[in-house]
Amino acid sequence: MSLKKVHHEQPEKFEFTQSNFDLAKKILEKYPKNRKKSAVMPLLSLAQNQNDNWIPLAALKYIGKFLSMPYINVYEIATFYSMYNLSPVGKYFVQVCTTSPCALRGSNNIVKICKEKISKNPSELSENGLCSWTEVECLGACVNAPMMQVNTDYYEDLDDLSAEKILNSFVDDKPLSPGSFRNRKNSAPEKEKKVSNGIKNA
Ligand code: FES
Numbered sequence: 001m002s003l004k005k006v007h008h009e010q011p012e013k014f015e016f017t018q019s020n021f022d023l024a025k026k027i028l029e030k031y032p033k034n035r036k037k038s039a040v041m042p043l044l045s046l047a048q049n050q051n052d053n054w055i056p057l058a059a060l061k062y063i064g065k066f067l068s069m070p071y072i073n074v075y076e077i078a079t080f081y082s083m084y085n086l087s088p089v090g091k092y093f094v095q096v097c098t099t100s101p102c103a104l105r106g107s108n109n110i111v112k113i114c115k116e117k118i119s120k121n122p123s124e125l126s127e128n129g130l131c132s133w134t135e136v137e138c139l140g141a142c143v144n145a146p147m148m149q150v151n152t153d154y155y156e157d158l159d160d161l162s163a164e165k166i167l168n169s170f171v172d173d174k175p176l177s178p179g180s181f182r183n184r185k186n187s188a189p190e191k192e193k194k195v196s197n198g199i200k201n202a
Contacts, residue, residue: 004079005123006057007087014058020046024066037069040077044084053093054085082136087123092170094118094133095149101142110146110163111135117167131170143187144180153178 016024024043031038040063047059060078064071078084082095096114098107114133118126122134141147144156148163155166155178162181169176184190 004082005087007054011056011058014047014051014056014062016046016062017050020050037067037073040067040069040074041081043067044074044078048084052088054088057086082134088125088132089123090118090125090129090131090170091173092131092150092175094131094167094170095136095139096133097137097139097141097145097147097149098135099138099142101138102146105145106159107146109160110148110158113160113163113167117164117171126171128171130173131167141187144184150175150178156180157182157184 015021024039024046027039027042027046028036043063043066044055044059047063048055051059055078057075060074061071064074067074078086085093094114096102096107096110098111115121118124118131118133123132125132136149139147139149139154141154141156144154146158146163147154147156148158148166149155150166150170155162155176157180158166159181166176166181180186182190
């Protein structure tokens with residue numbers, strides 16, 4: 001698992017645009033008045049969407065004030081969950097699951113391919129600025145291991161060859177479609193093959 005990096009260049013100020021400010025107020029209405037801190041996660045997502053898919057420290061401070069909660073608590077939440085990015089990510093943000101089920105089926109090789117195709121280190125932009133990658137914990141698709149998430153899409157049932165093809169497609173800005181790369185329908189069993197002794201194999 002890689003450590004989450006805070007970007008070395010930070011904007012001095014952050015505030016919600018008027019439309020996001022209005023949206024943030026609406027989000028707050030969903031929570032009891034004495035529990036407004038509970039809105040911290042949707043507000044972090046709002047800030048991330050507003051700021052090119054990453055959250056500057058100024059936004060964490062802004063949200064802390066917005067919710068009357070200590071900055072350090074907002075920081076703890078933003079650094080705990082992998083879905084919040086604290087440094088710029090590429091147009092194609094690749095998250096490789098390296099938890100045990102994916103690791104047992106070869107996700108460490110996918111990490112190696114990311115290092116070759118995108119950047120030597122996680123959370124760094126590729127040379128053309130289009131891609132970045134990181135390692136994450138289980139993304140809930142273990143039955144299609146190994147897998148990776150790219151932006152909001154899942155690429156599943158991977159092997160070295162398919163992972164390389166997929167990563168090349170992002171680097172070339174011609175993304176392949178997501179889904180199973182062994183032609184499975186979602187997580188359904190693969191077609192059965194009959195073998196000579198009459199026993200069916202998956
Ligand atoms: S272990 Fe990789 S998706 Fe669950």
